[in-house]
Amino acid sequence: MAEHDWSDVQRLKQYEGNPTILNLKYDEKYEKLMDYCRAIIQSNEISIRVYDLTTSLLNFNASNYNLYIIRRKCLQQLNLDLDQEMKFVNDLTFKNEKCYQIWEHRRQIIDWTKKYDYEIQFLQEILGSDNKNYHAWQYRIWLCQQFNLFDQEIKNVEYFIEEDVGNNSAWNYRYFLLVHLDFDFEQELKYIKHQIELKPTNEAVWNYLRGWFRVDEQQNKHQKFKQFKYQEYDIVDFVDKYVKEDVRFAIAFIIEIKVHEKQFEQAIQLCLRMGSDIDPIRHNYWNWKIENIKKLQ
């Protein structure tokens, strides 16, 4: 990268040399670059040297949001090569996988170019490093909606569940996909039951199972949801098997159902078991539940 001439720009110091209460100290090179950056924020200059300045500074701190504001203006106004930019973004992301700003930058560029072909492969690599990277999954949701990738993604998500059945981000993503697709819920129930059988103590799959059924009355009208009636599907007997094995997630589901069916005594008995033996850390919650159920009796 060429060294640019900055002699026409006056360095803009942060605090005029006076130490602040935080007693901030900087690397000389970084401070110099930031002094120019501050000057640029004031002058609104858009140029190649400014673009290169953002590159240098991003290598010091990829979460510097100021740089992205400037850099995106440069990309657009100077009509820069966005394929090259994506190479830079990919590299920077691998070094800063949990940085808000680099993921938003990626999102905006892909939104401009519509060139999303490599994105799923990229996400595969990122999720290979941390299969629950929140930024990655959030980005994936946007990507899928933006480019209507639901049909291929419903196949892709199985990889993540197979690899790590406890991966709640993957289950959450699966829910998102199916809300947007026509699907056979009976088939899905079979899939869920199979995953429960593989690991009955997996909280993620139980939350996922319960997420498809509306049992209680309280509603959130702003949620985009699909809900089914548990009475219409073969589920209660299946869950009961795990109640007998003291799986707390199964018991929690049955308690919800028992209350709905006004089998209050049975619900209370299960809550007592939970609070004393099976789920003692939540004993206050289960006792509170019991008090609430008693009010319904």
Next chain:
Amino acid sequence: MIFKQYNRTDQEQEQVHSALIHIQLQYNFGEQYQPPEEIQKNKYYQDYEFLDDLSMRINKHIKYANNKLHDVGKSIIGLDTGQPWCIYWPLNVLASHNVQVDNQRIIQFLKYCQNEGFGGGHYQYSHLAPTYASVLSLLILATEESLSVIDLKGLERFFWSVRLPNGSFIMHQNGECDLRGAYIAVIFVKLFNLDEKIIEGTAEFIASCQTYEGGLGSNPFSEAHGGYAFCGFAALKCLEKQHLINIDKLREWLVNRQMEQEGGFNGRTNKVVDSCYSFWCGAIFNLLDDKVDLKDTAALQKYISMCQNPDGGLFDKPGKRADAYHTSYSLSGYYLSKNEIFDPIYNIPKASLEFARAYFNDKKQ
């Protein structure tokens, strides 16, 4: 070549559980307890420094916070665009125990960051996160002088500039949109009596972020997460619109964030414990209107106590280093679990918030 990595959830969880179990046993039985050889290879166990007892060493943490407030030095590099956080995190700790600070120097510093909203440092663009940290810091100081610094008209203009048509907010011009923005805008629009049209539709947007698990995610359909659940629910509570969401489902998700082995909270289903969720998840309990304590407060407090560095500061979990962020949120969570000191929506001392409320209501008239 991407290789499948099987069962990472279980492997990670196993490591953390194992370390915590042996640490707890050692606290319970002292010298009598001999942990197995293999535990020495456990990264969460090996560098853990045992305390003489599990009392909360607030004086050590105050010293630590005082040091952080006055001597960030070169470690600023990762937070150079979030300098106000370096004020807020330690200041909240110091203020919690009425430790005097140099108000003048703090106000002078934050004035530099102000430009309608506040930026991460002098001459930076305004950003909602440093705005939050800066305004809270000025509120904590609770003097006419610190409060009069806040440019209310400027703040209002800044909030308008980052509002999206559906009532959500981006964090800065051309920035990312997620629930943090909505929370920050709501709590200050309400406190400072700014134009309520700024937050029109915001409650409904927040509600649309509730997932099938009952918690809230960053955006619609994103995974339920303690940080965003706090932001969303605190904002709804501030607006008195909690009932837009399914509170029963939120509550059930929330109680399940408490880890049976560790006592602390995780942020998402099947993730590991982290002391900062003592606040993000813990404070939601304070915001629910259930007149009883639904969590195991003793277990939570015990976990937080185990996360103390003998020299001051608190950390995420054994094996991790103390930092200002974890110190601040662990302590907020600790005192909130006793309903002491802090306000659960603003996470500043209640006394400071009361002063601010009185001041800004006076201004309204």
